[in-house]
Amino acid sequence: MKLPIEGLSRAHLREALEAAREKDVDWRNGRIGMYIHYAGEDVLEVAKEAYLAYFSENGLGPRAFPSLAKFEDDIVAMSLELLHGGPDARGAMTVGGTESILLAMKSARDRARARGYTVGTAEVIAANSAHPAFDKAAHLLGMKVTRIPVDKDYKADVAAMEAAIGADTIMLVGSAPAFPHGVVDPIPELGALAQRKALWLHVDACVGGFSAPFAKMLGADIPEFDFAVAGVTSMSADLHKYGFTAKGASCVLFASAEDFAFLPYAFSNWQRGAYATKTFVGTRAGGAIAAAWAVMQYLGVEGYKDKTRRILATRQRFCDAATKLGFQIWGDPQLGIVSFGSDDIDMFAVAEQMEKRGWMVGRLSEPRGLHMMLNLTHEPVVEDFARCLAQSLRDVRAGKLSPAVTGAQY
Numbered sequence: 428m429k430l431p432i433e434g435l436s437r438a439h440l441r442e443a444l445e446a447a448r449e450k451d452v453d454w455r456n457g458r459i460g461m462y463i464h465y466a467g468e469d470v471l472e473v474a475k476e477a478y479l480a481y482f483s484e485n486g487l488g489p490r491a492f493p494s495l496a497k498f499e500d501d502i503v504a505m506s507l508e509l510l511h512g513g514p515d516a517r518g519a520m521t522v523g524g525t526e527s528i529l530l531a532m533k534s535a536r537d538r539a540r541a542r543g544y545t546v547g548t549a550e551v552i553a554a555n556s557a558h559p560a561f562d563k564a565a566h567l568l569g570m571k572v573t574r575i576p577v578d579k580d581y582k583a584d585v586a587a588m589e590a591a592i593g594a595d596t597i598m599l600v601g602s603a604p605a606f607p608h609g610v611v612d613p614i615p616e617l618g619a620l621a622q623r624k625a626l627w628l629h630v631d632a633c634v635g636g637f638s639a640p641f642a643k644m645l646g647a648d649i650p651e652f653d654f655a656v657a658g659v660t661s662m663s664a665d666l667h668k669y670g671f672t673a674k675g676a677s678c679v680l681f682a683s684a685e686d687f688a689f690l691p692y693a694f695s696n697w698q699r700g701a702y703a704t705k706t707f708v709g710t711r712a713g714g715a716i717a718a719a720w721a722v723m724q725y726l727g728v729e730g731y732k733d734k735t736r737r738i739l740a741t742r743q744r745f746c747d748a749a750t751k752l753g754f755q756i757w758g759d760p761q762l763g764i765v766s767f768g769s770d771d772i773d774m775f776a777v778a779e780q781m782e783k784r785g786w787m788v789g790r791l792s793e794p795r796g797l798h799m800m801l802n803l804t805h806e807p808v809v810e811d812f813a814r815c816l817a818q819s820l821r822d823v824r825a826g827k828l829s830p831a832v833t834g835a836q837y
Contacts, residue, residue, distance in 0.1 A: 636664025
């Protein structure tokens with residue numbers, strides 16, 4: 428496609444934009460189990476209104492836009508309160524979970540260097556259920572990730588992680604929850620290990636940071652996972668997941684100002700003058716910051732509890748539908764993720780059949796299964812999902828399928 432000689436009219440552009448999404452998945456009717464976190468039209472409109480109000484403002488310029496600086500300070504303060512950060516806790520907004528994880532790893536690396544670490548390649552030990560963002564960050568930062576098999580419940584195996592600690596280890600990872608199975612790792616045990624070995628412990632709560640606290644308020648039996656646990660050094664928590672804010676919003680949080688001090692990057696040898704940022708990126712969309720602040724203010728504790736309650740109930744209905752058809756739930760999901768499968772059914776073939784019926788389901792590779800990350804678009808379609816799943820299962824058993832697609836899909 429070439430840049431047009433003369434610009435198109437706005438009417439033409441509206442038509443082109445609408446036509447372009449013809450083959451996009453029907454997320455509004457719950458046909459996708461990833462990428463979307465919907466909490467109702469009212470929440471969506473609050474986010475859109477705030478985003479548009481700050482569409483042109485830049486989060487890189489807090490002196491120019493003190494409103495954005497205030498919004499970010501408020502968001503970090505609210506997040507730290509929710510996740511039991513103490514008076515010395517600090518944090519910053521990022522554009523997503525990958526950036527939050529990268530910055531936590533960068534901070535851990537720099538702390539190790541400040542303490543005299545000079546040997547080998549700085550190592551992070553994580554369960555093999557931890558997000559690939561840790562490996563991406565390690566690739567960029569000159570670090571390495573050693574992945575340890577999970578235990579029979581798909582949780583981090585703390586004893587095996589301890590056995591893997593070596594001279595180059597500087598950081599441990601726990602997930603709350605891990606994305607593949609939706610289970611929360613034993614963070615108190617990891618915190619105790621981190622304290623014994625004087626290691627940095629990062630808790631990846633990108634999925635659960637803004638749902639697990641409210642689930643606990645509702646009585647869910649979720650172990651402690653945040654800064655209430657001694658030994659937790661940093662956390663990542665995505666606002667644009669179960670915080671229901673506009674995309675491009677996450678937090679990286681630190682238990683202490685001392686460790687937070689390793690977050691920023693500063694450069695002074697430049698004709699323009701000093702340059703410093705707390706984040707990996709420079710320019711940040713002011714709209715994403717404003718939308719996050721607005722949605723958090725709009726929902727409040729009671730609003731988040733209501734959305735969480737409904738999502739947990741929807742997850743249970745999905746679990747019931749799957750088990751009724753003979754599938755096994757992998758692990759003990761406690762938040763918005765559910766994965767299920769069978770030892771005697773080609774689950775990738777089932778996924779293919781579901782996609783023929785208009786459902787984009789995630790594929791889980793270990794063990795093979797289907798994966799759904801739920802939101803309020805799924806609340807009214809559980810019965811339809813169950814009906815399509817039953818039909819897909821019958822077709823696979825009858826051999827009415829093309830060769831199964833292999834490989835996991837995020």
